[in-house]
Amino acid sequence: MRMSELRQNLATKEWVIVASERAKRPHEFVVTERKTCGEGPVWDASCPFCPGNEEADLEVLRTPNSGQWQVRIVGNRYPALTAGGDLERQYAGLIRRISGFGYHEIIVEAPEHNTCAALQHPTDVARVFRTFIERAWMVQRDPRIEYILFFKNHGPQAGASLIHPHAQMMALPMVPMDVRVRADGARNHFDEVGTCVFCEILQQELEAQTRIIAETDHFVAFAPYASVSPFHIWVMPRTHLASFFHIPADEVEDLGRIMHTVLRKLYVGLRNPDYNYVIRTAPVRDLGAPYLHWYITVVPRVSLAAGFELGSGIFINASLPEECAEFLRQVDVSQNGFFA
Numbered sequence: 001m002r003m004s005e006l007r008q009n010l011a012t013k014e015w016v017i018v019a020s021e022r023a024k025r026p027h028e029f030v031v032t033e034r035k036t037c038g039e040g041p042v043w044d045a046s047c048p049f050c051p052g053n054e055e056a057d058l059e060v061l062r063t064p065n066s067g068q069w070q071v072r073i074v075g076n077r078y079p080a081l082t083a084g085g086d087l088e089r090q091y092a093g094l095i096r097r098i099s100g101f102g103y104h105e106i107i108v109e110a111p112e113h114n115t116c117a118a119l120q121h122p123t124d125v126a127r128v129f130r131t132f133i134e135r136a137w138m139v140q141r142d143p144r145i146e147y148i149l150f151f152k153n154h155g156p157q158a159g160a161s162l163i164h165p166h167a168q169m170m171a172l173p174m175v176p177m178d179v180r181v182r183a184d185g186a187r188n189h190f191d192e193v194g195t196c197v198f199c200e201i202l203q204q205e206l207e208a209q210t211r212i213i214a215e216t217d218h219f220v221a222f223a224p225y226a227s228v229s230p231f232h233i234w235v236m237p238r239t240h241l242a243s244f245f246h247i248p249a250d251e252v253e254d255l256g257r258i259m260h261t262v263l264r265k266l267y268v269g270l271r272n273p274d275y276n277y278v279i280r281t282a283p284v285r286d287l288g289a290p291y292l293h294w295y296i297t298v299v300p301r302v303s304l305a306a307g308f309e310l311g312s313g314i315f316i317n318a319s320l321p322e323e324c325a326e327f328l329r330q331v332d333v334s335q336n337g338f339f340a
Contacts (some may be wrong), residue, residue, distance in 0.1 A: 005017075005018050006018075009224065009226040010197055010201055011201060012185060015226070016226045016315050017314060024319055029230050029300075029319070030270050031272060031273045037116035037119050037165075039114065040163065044163075044164070047113055048077075049106075049108045050164065060074060060105060061073040063131050063134075070110065071110070072108040073107050073135055075105055075106075080102075081102030083101065086099065087144045102145070102172050103142075103170065105135070106167075107128065107131060107135075107169060108164065109165040109167060113163065113164050116263075116272075117264075118260070121260075122253075122256045123256060125259050129255055129256060132244075132279070136150075136169075139169075139171045142171070145172065145173065145284055146284055147179060148169065148170075148281070149172070150167060151276065151277065151278045152166075155273070155274025155275065157301040158275055158301050179280075182280075183289070186292055187291045196290070197291075201236075205220070211225065213262065216254050217254055218254040219251075219255060220235070220238060221234070221262045222325065223328075230303055231302060231328070232300075232324075233297070233299075234295050235258060236296075237293075242282040242287055242289045242294060243287040243292075244294040263275075269328055275298060276298075279294070282294065
C-alpha cells in the first residue's frame with residue numbers, strides 16, 4: 001500500500017495531505033445527472049440579466065457602448081458593500097470596525113441566458129477579462145480602495161444563485177488577511193533569495209511537465225504540486241507581472257484562449273462541474289511589487305471540506321495532482337459539449 005504524503009506549497013507555505021492510499025481515480029469525480037449549459041432557454045422573462053429585463057438604474061458599464069451589448073456591469077441589487085457614504089474606522093480596545101464601504105458589482109458575461117464560458121468562443125471569454133480590467137482601472141482611482149477582487153461562481157455548489165452567466169467584483173477598503181499573508185510570504189522569499197517565488201514555481205512545473213494541463217504563448221495552466229483539492233488549477237502568466245490590471249492587450253486575447261480551454265476541459269471531462277475561479281492580483285498600492293505575480297485559481301467543487309480541514313487549516317486531497325493533470329490533458333475539447 002502506498003503511503004499518503006504531506007506536500008507544501010512553496011508560495012503559501014500551506015501543507016496538504018495527498019491521501020494516496022485512498023485516492024480516487026480522476027474519472028470518479030465526473031459529475032452525474034448534470035444538465036449542459038445549452039439545454040435551457042436562450043432568454044428567460046424572469047431573469048434580470050437577460051436583454052429587455054435590464055435594470056437601468058444599476059448599470060455601470062456596457063460593452064459595446066451602443067447596439068446590442070455583449071458584457072454589462074451592474075451594481076448588485078443586494079450588495080455586501082456599498083459605495084455610498086463615508087469610510088469610517090473605529091479602533092477602541094476590542095472594537096475593530098470599518099463602515100461597510102466598497103463596491104460590489106455583477107459582470108453579466110453574455111446576453112444569452114443558457115451559455116457558459118466553456119460553450120462560448122475564446123474571444124467572448126477575452127471580452128469579459130477586458131471588461132474586468134476596464135472597470136478595475138476606474139475603481140482603483142478611488143483612494144479609499146485597497147484591494148479589488150474578481151471572481152466567478154459557476155453552479156449552486158459554488159455559490160451561484162442565478163443561471164445566467166455572470167462573475168462578480170468586490171472592491172474593499174482593506175487588504176484581506178489571506179492576501180496579506182500570501183504577499184508577505186512572497187516578499188520574504190524575494191528578500192531571502194532575490195527571485196519571485198511564483199516564477200520559480202512556474203519554471204519548475206514547466207521542467208517537470210507532469211502537472212501541466214495546457215499552454216499558450218503567454219500562459220500556462222497546471223495542477224499545483226500541493227493542490228488542495230481534486231482538479232485544482234492555476235493559470236499563470238509566463239511573464240512576471242504583479243497586477244492583472246496591467247496585462248498587455250494582446251495577452252488578454254491569449255488569456256481568453258487558455259481559460260476557454262481549461263474551463264472546456266473541465267466541462268467536457270467532468271461533465272460541467274460547479275466551480276469557482278478567483279483572480280489573485282496585487283493590492284492597489286502594490287501594483288508594481290517585484291515579488292508578486294498575478295494568477296487565476298480555478299477550483300472545481302467536487303469535494304467538501306470537513307472538520308479536520310476546518311480545525312487544522314490543512315486540506316486532504318483525495319486525488320493525485322499528476323493524475324488529474326494527465327486526465328485533463330487527454331480531454332478532447334473539440335466535442336460539442338452536449339452529453340449523451
